[in-house]
């Protein structure tokens with residue numbers, strides 16, 4: 001082994017050990033549980049079976065859960081991207097004098113637990129909350145609209161909660177964006193729209209991929225916000241896993257769902273970076 | 281063929297907050313000619329170029345191209361090619377796509393674009409590198425891609441911001457000739473910014489020397505070099521001996537206690553500075569009869585720099601720096617030699633102290 005390779009192994013050892021103990025090992029255990037056959041009473045037996053998976057994939061309700069989760073995650077990811085992108089551009093361009101303050105403001109929501117912020121959104125978005133009051137007062141809607149206890153409420157809450165992650169990821173991936181390229185494009189005759197489409201967007205794709213990958217994964221695995229803002233009416237894989245494992249104590253089924261989510265997340269994290277490599 | 285355009289700046293001024301980067305710059309660049317903008321770091325050269333390109337809004341003044349006022353026009357509507365000091369090639373696009381970018385923005389069809397990109401790359405001798413990414417090119421190659429990218433759109437005006445400053449001496453010499461050749465062939469009105477005086481004098485039809493946001497002098501290279509209007513210009517465009525002296529009458533000065541003729545050009549009687557370029561000081565037998573002024577001194581230092589020999593000569597209170605061509609049969613002197621040093625009176629230029 002060369003010196004650098006040995007050093008790399010040495011530097012990676014602590015985190016590898018932690019990941020092995022705290023993630024790989026439990027994941028393997030989970031995989032094992034997903035292969036357990038439960039007896040009629042719900043007790044786990046020693047028999048190994050793939051029945052849990054066949055049940056999952058043949059049960060329309062489960063597929064609907066998966067579709068709900070994927071759709072919500074995609075919508076939330078896109079909405080978060082659209083909200084965070086301009087902010088990230090501003091942060092990237094801010095002079096070094098203002099940047100620290102702006103960064104602090106961006107991450108300041110993380111100082112408040114997402115549970116607390118979710119309750120905040122429940123109050124804001126309720127039928128008699130300030131948002132509806134404003135909408136009605138402004139004459140935009142004749143009577144209060146349903147903003148909580150449905151998928152819309154969940155999406156609104158998640159977008160706000162995940163904004164800081166998206167923003168920071170975007171800025172982290174904006175390294176190649178330099179105003180000089182935009183100036184060069186302008187001097188070559190590119191108007192604002194073309195500059196964005198041909199120069200800014202391609203150069204920021206690494207950040208976009210990073211942020212979208214992260215927010216997608218976080219949405220897929222979030223369950224507190226969907227449970228609270230969904231009011232028990234939004235059914236997702238993550239909330240279902242929670243119910244199965246904690247409320248109904250059907251561990252093998254819960255483990256099966258968890259393995260499916262893990263597979264989706266694994267595929268997502270593998271795919272998103274490839275999106276940008278095309279432009280490299 | 282490019283249509284040559286005239287570029288005119290009138291009282292162009294740019295303030296950054298309280299700082300004045302450009303202070304009332306007026307220039308005329310004749311159609312098809314090349315203006316060299318020269319000056320020390322921070323004197324406002326880049327800001328002038330960026331104002332012409334429309335990348336910084338001016339505080340005051342007007343910029344016209346062929347009599348048309350473009351001061352308020354956005355950069356993408358100006359049809360002015362700019363080669364950035366740091367190239368600014370699009371890192372995500374191939375060489376061909378970089379060069380073709382401006383054509384694409386102008387809606388040129390793909391087929392014509394391909395031929396014109398190929399032509400432009402051939403012009404800067406980069407054929408065959410079309411598919412490379414900028415980071416896979418050397419500095420000189422990137423430089424030439426940037427040049428091709430600006431030239432291919434056949435802009436009315438071409439602006440070059442220290443385009444050679446990051447290159448080694450040999451490549452710089454080569455590209456200098458190449459840029460000038462292309463500029464003359466296309467007859468494209470060009471402003472070339474540099475802080476290398478030799479580059480400006482050698483390449484440009486007209487040279488402007490800037491200082492603290494203003495144009496100190498503008499004119500043909502020989503005029504700038506031979507008849508600088510101020511000590512600053514004189515020092516900036518070439519090496520210089522500078523001695524304190526006293527003007528005793530128009531055309532006469534007292535230098536180190538001796539009276540002699542000199543080019544005083546309206547400098548008032550009293551303390552002043554006499555200046556002369558090192559190669560205008562002639563040592564010993566190199567001086568033809570009639571070169572009037574002379575001092576006698578002792579050689580204190582000799583440096584051989586290939587094509588030149590540089591001498592330091594101490595003559596009374598004067599320190600002389602002398603440069604002589606290292607010709608095959610030229611007389612050479614050694615440290616300690618006593619030499620006679622002569623010059624033509626009008627080479628000794630006097631500026632107010």
Ligand SMILES: Nc1ncnc2c1ncn2[C@@H]1O[C@H](COP(=O)(O)OP(=O)(O)OP(=O)(O)O)[C@@H](O)[C@H]1O
Nearest residue numbers: 296299300301320321322323324325326327328475
């Ligand atoms: N965006 C800006 N904000 C504030 N001051 C600026 C800005 N751009 C330039 N300046 C100031 O304006 C002056 C002129 O700058 P400019 O870049 O035009 O100089 P330059 O002649 O090109 O120098 P160099 O040879 O070092 O490139 C400098 O004092 C610089 O600090």
Ligand SMILES: [Mg+2]
Nearest residue numbers: 325326327441
């Ligand atoms: Mg500059």
